[in-house]
Amino acid sequence: MKRRVFAGVSLSVMMMAMSAHAETVKIANIAELSGPGAAAGSVWSDGVDLAIDEINAQGGILGMQVDMSKYDTQTDPQVSRALVQKAIDEGAFALLGTVYSSSTVVNMLVAQQNGIPQFTASEAPSITQKGNPYIFRTNWGAQKGMPKIATYLKDQLGVSKVAVAWANTEFGKGGHDSFVENVKAAGLDVVADVPSEQGQADFSADVLKIKNSGAEAVFIYLTQEEAARFLMEAVKQGLDIPRIGDSVLTSEKVIDLAGPAANGAKSHAALTIAADDPLVQEFAAKFSKRFGYSPDYNGMKGYIGAYTIKYGTEMVGEVNSQKLADVVHGLCLDANTYPGVLIDMCWDDVGEVSRQSYMVEVKDGRETVSEVLPAN
Amino acid sequence: MQTETVLSVKDMTKHFGPIKAVNGVSFEVQKGEILGLIGPNGSGKSTLFNCILGQLAPSSGTVQINGKSVAGAQAHDLNRLGVGRTFQQLSVFPQMSVIENIIMAGQEHQGTMFTRLFGKSDAGLTSAAEDMIEFFRLGHLRDEMAGSLSYGQQKLLDAAMAFMAGPGLVLLDEPAGGVNLTMLQYLKERLITYNREHGTTFVVIEHNMEFVMSLCTRIIVLAEGEIIAEGAPEDIRANQNVIDAYLGG
């Protein structure tokens, strides 16, 4: 943590030195730096910081240094709304954040009213379904991954009865609804539907219910600590059916927390540092070196989001919020030309993202990519 | 003096586990009387007091006020029936001024709850309250915070509050406790004057024999939860039982 503070100090010193002699571009990062979302928000934020420092070191955006301000939402949607307003008042022309969907659905209204493009880490399906022309994802929404998971369950695993364990929060709710809808469409039966509380510690009842439901596979849509606790309890109770999840389930942190209990867990991941891709590996190395821990998908999202602002703005050729929003709609960025996006990606006309994805499995305490799925 | 029973206690008994704090006590108080209730420590007089005031549920026995049973009545119900009281410990509202204390003591008897919300802020009691503090010679302290008064002055204020609603019966719990001699004389004189002017009945619990003897018209002596003597002050003074009880005989 000390290193992080140190990095922050050196960054601001650097920025002060820079701002003395050149025009700057103002960008704001509104993130969950405290409260329950701090774990996710701070990784996202570190990803953003890494990208912004690189951008500035390479000469900034359109030759201007980036002046980035950070705002802490305390994981409170109302605070996040106020802070988006503040960031805009203070002259930010593009926004990064927030991670929690409950915050994003509120604060994106303010960005919309002010015509400021916003690059969010949130994955709740509803975000891109509201017709807001200023919101852009950095990763695809939960609803886009679910058909792939349904197909995987049905065709590859050949199961007909599934269970779902999900976090009963705004994060889990959207994913859960979309999962249930998709597996039902694929003709599968949801035999156990088990919501859990935020910060829940005792998962014995959850696992027990799934065990006794006759499910042939379980889809786990929980946040990191909860996912780890679930996996540990599943091993304890001998729940030996395939455990499938999204990026969270096979993330570094979950493996670290759950230990051997994570082995065998599979996920359909959009962004993973396990990807056998030089750009991703390089990013992971830089990130680990600077912050002292290895990044997860949130770190990648923050990095990609910051670079997207740079690429979009440079395409437009001027610092203009409206033009930036216009250009990113329907944009495709190729990672060879635009290394900051790490993996080829496209945005559609509502800000939704398409990108290839991976089936990841935890083997011997390491995430390994077992299959690469094309973008949809 | 006409005989009109204001307070009637019948067969009052209160047990705390095996201990009988009050054991079959009966007595009556007539209108206009000043009755003293005395006894050594642990004789049960405080328990009896609390049973009468409904703050302890008696094990058995009844209390009637003006001929009406008050079983189960709470303190505010009793007050509405015209029973005022003072407390052994200082019991004023320290962060309110003297006049506010007195108005508070009367306002719950004015109008209904809703007229009190929309009515005058003093509930029309300012002049009556001023008369009352004047009567107890606290007029010069009208706007002082009650908590900043001297101990004796607070005792006077406590008494004034008990009288504000014009009760027919006032129970005084050790009014002389901790009060210096000059103040004591003064308090006694005020109580007697009030009694004469308004015909208010008093029941006084007291340790200070001199005070009780000179204030009360009749005295009941309790020991170990029972009445051991009853009569005029001069009879009590001469009663061997009482002397024994106090000397631990």
Next chain:
Amino acid sequence: MTAFRILFLITFSVALLLAPIGQSNYIIYILCSWLIFSISAMGLNLTLGYAGQISLAQAAFMGIGAYVTALLTMAGVHWLVAVFCSISATFLIGLALGYPALRVQHHFLAFVTLAFNALVFLVLRNEEWLTGGSLGLVGIPRPVFGPFDTMKQLPFYYFTVVCFLVTAGAMAWMLRSPWGRAFKALRENPIRANSLGLNTTRMTLLAFAIGSSMAGLAGALQAPLVQFIEPGSFTLILSLKILLMVIVGGSGYFFGPILGAALVVLLPEMLRFTDGYYLIIYALLVLVVMIFSPQGLLGLGRKLLIAMKPRKERGDLKQGAQL
């Protein structure tokens, strides 16, 4: 009322009217937020500072008020009708919740309200058909009063100011009536008040219900301010925050909760330059205030004022000593 007090009130009102001029939308938003939390904290001050009861459900009542208003206004009902429903609903629920708890034992209200707050959160989250579940309700309209549309930030601020002043006025009226005296008596010495004919249980209950309905009003203002509500905004943490406002400002003082709300709403803003450490500093500040001035900041101010005032000579003190 002293001349000083009148002068203060006029200055305060004028300051309220002038505050947003030339300010950014963000500052105006924060000011609205402060006024709304002031209303809620004033309600809790009635329960806590006057009737001496701890309520930990102020956030739940704000939530109920906010959801009632949000649902009704989104269904096309005018805000004025909706706010009336919010206030009535929270008042009645307050009565229903407080009655059994106060009947038993006085400090039990704290426990019951704590559980109630957590239950309200669960209901708001789980009853998706009504409340929109954990995703909340988005797009709550702001009220329009004839030609006066509060959609923009500045008109909404003045609308909030009016609501705030009306509430504060009503509260001041009530505190100056015999009810106010009864509330004070309740706090100072409930047993004595009881013996003077005050039905303490009923009065405490009323204080709690009125305090809760003020939270209902605050919620009814917050819904159109944020234009979004979700169950997570009304958890126990918010109740504790409102409690903090009352205590830190000075419970039992009329302006205590207003000052407290300003601190709690604005302090994180002022400490933001400390980066990640501001919550730590914030917590430390609260601890220090509590250790050195448990009566809150206004209590501290009053102590200082008394200490500085030249001692008034009181003749009766000598006389009192003789008596």
Next chain:
Amino acid sequence: MAELLQILISGLSSGAIYALAAVGFTLLWQASQTINFAQGEFVMLPAFFVLAGMTLFGLPLWAAILTAFVLSIVILGAMFKKLVVEPMLPHGTMPLVIATIALGLLMKESVKEFYSAQGQPFPSLFPQHVMDFFGASVSVQDLCNLAVAFAAIIALQLFLQRTRTGRAMQATAQDPRVAEILGVDVKRMVMYTFLINGALAAIASILISPVYLAKFSNGETLGMIAFIAAIVGGFNQIRGALVGGLLIGVLDNLAAVYISAEYRTAIPLILLIVIIMVRPQGIMGTSEGRTV
């Protein structure tokens, strides 16, 4: 049947740890009328003492635990009492309530800022071996948790009833004025209570963290549960807190399986409200008598 057994065993194992936190809650209430809103954070923190000892100072597990124990007693016990509770006690419950809330926030944010915002794995003291018990899975860890928690509470109960100091502490809890007259050093007894609370928190923390993982926000849920358990069981009885903790642990699991997972946390809350209305002294508690 196996299902019910599994629920019961899992519930008891969690409940034992809730009980430890709840007992501490009760003790502080009795000794000083302190409602400690930071109790959850008290249980969260010692695990980080252990982790810090191991990762920052390279201590072996046993030494780290020992250090954590001492630190908990000193910081959560003595310093809490001296620096926070003592100056505020004369001013009634309210300022102290606020102070403990602030303290909880301080501890939570400090761990987050100075250690990590993310959950941390925590070494288990006991083997993870799982046994089959009439169809229910029981881990050695569960059994050990139960045993240690019970042993701690029984030891505490014996200490309070059988030793001179313990009886003096109880007298202090019941009526400090009377205790003072009887020659008890009231201040010291209150201090002992705080030290014991610190020790109990450390035990609970070390037992719970291998399963619940060490995270700065763990205290939020734990504090709430301990609070409910203490009231349900009886705020003035140690036995009560034990029963309350176990009951909440089992009830939580029962509710999740048989009633509704969405409303699982509502069940303890409803129980709390019902208990207050029909039996305000708690299941095991004795009536405090009518306060006049």
